[in-house]
Amino acid sequence: MTESARQRPLRVDARRNYERIVAAAQEMFAADGVGASLEEIARRAGVGSATLHRHFPSRRSLLEVVFHDRVEALCSRAREHAAHSSPGDALLAWLRDLNTYAAASRGLAASLLHDGRDADLLHHNESCRAAITAAAAELLHRAQQAGTVRPDVRAEDLLALVNAISLVTEQHDDDAQANRLLDIAIDGIRPSR
Incomplete structure (x- = not known):
């Protein structure tokens, strides 16, 4: 168009x-x-x-729209969780949403990394990257202020964890494993007792 x-x-x-x-x-x-x-x-x-x-x-123009729409939906879910849940619960619920999105997009990240024409899709769509990072950062900040998440955790760390879980489980088509791995990661971001 x-x-x-x-x-x-x-x-x-x-x-x-x-x-x-x-x-x-x-x-x-x-x-x-x-x-x-x-x-x-x-x-x-x-x-x-x-x-x-x-x-x-082009295929790329369609990919950009699909990616942008998914990011907008995730950011909207972050706002919903923040409005209706405690700070710690909001962050954890959103991380589960992000994990579900990553599982539903299984193979997409690897395809983007291996296809020379589309490998820079995420880099060219900086507004999407900034929006998802900002959503994560806002939820994380609230959770840290409430004392439910360690103070040394960064939004980028959380996004990298969910992305890594997606990459590790994509060949297995096992959502249960992705959820177990996220539970392990969530335990790791909680403050020591």
Whole structure:
């Protein structure tokens, strides 16, 4: 989609197609990684290949939208947890959300690291990286102020732990193991008794 086309509001049918493409892409990228067939994404969305390419001229443009939408949802969940839970519980619930997201995206991180064209997706999307780090930092700060998390833990440490758990468990397709590993990590960030 050209820059001027992005600035114009989409017609109702075009908006619906766009949303169906993004939803299908989220499912396919989670299942098959970034190499998922664009034609299969179009088929699952109920649109033609030309419609997909009109909205997303490259695989990368579709990946960026999917990644951005997921980051926005995670940041929204962080705000919800902060509003409705104690500081320690909010952080732990959000880390579980992040772990679930990472498990659902199994293979995506490795695909991004090994595909030369898309390996810098996270680096080019600094606003997403900043948003997720800020969400983690805010929850962490509140939990540290409440004394439920060690003072030496950093937001980047928590994000690296969840990412590492995702990378270690992605070949096993074992969400239970990912959750056990997160529980071990959570025990490690609690203050000593």
